[in-house]
Amino acid sequence: QTVVTQEPSLTVSPGGTVTLTCASSTGAVTSAYYPNWFQQKPGQAPRALIYSTSSKHSWTPARFSGSLLGGKAALTLSGVQPEDEAEYYCLLYYGGANWVFGGGTKLTVL
């Protein structure tokens, strides 16, 4: 069974920079996994931030960026705002419409 692993929790200071990562149990994550990133706040639906590794949606704030880093997908937040406190999920594509979400990273802005 394929497992996608994220940091369970991270803490960042307002104005700081933080990188969240997303690893696959099958090996290095590449662009062929079309990494997506989503933000979810309590009681709300997920909101899409990044698709295809680094592409932003029209509503994605400029401070969010996606990349591949050391065999993992990565989401970097630069100039973190208090409203960025949320759960973040990555999503990887394994072919044949087999999508797997990571377990999520709870980001605290403190």
Next chain:
Amino acid sequence: EVHLLESGGGLVQPGGSLRLSCAASGFTFNSYAMNWVRQAPGKGLEWVSAISGSGVSTYLADSVKGRFTISRDNSKNTLYMQMNSLRAEDTAVYFCAKGLAWPTGFDYWGRGTLVTVSS
């Protein structure tokens, strides 16, 4: 403006059935794959099912294969999920999510509908 609205959730006994709907608007519905994603209480997201824009191709996660069926009515701009033989572990909020150009990802999400499987 894209809008997705799920409905059909509720309380059902183990072994029972339920049909979820997702009404879509604001985009050319038959041009995009659609997905169901669920979230158990206090847990993370789990991809459940996908269907191509035409409805010809369907995909299910192993956890629901043989019990759930995804379908769509492009004349009504509506996505469905028929859920049979429900189990306690199917208890979750079910979201519908619009696909981007295959298989680049998802963009818009509905607010979700809660399914509770309990006796």
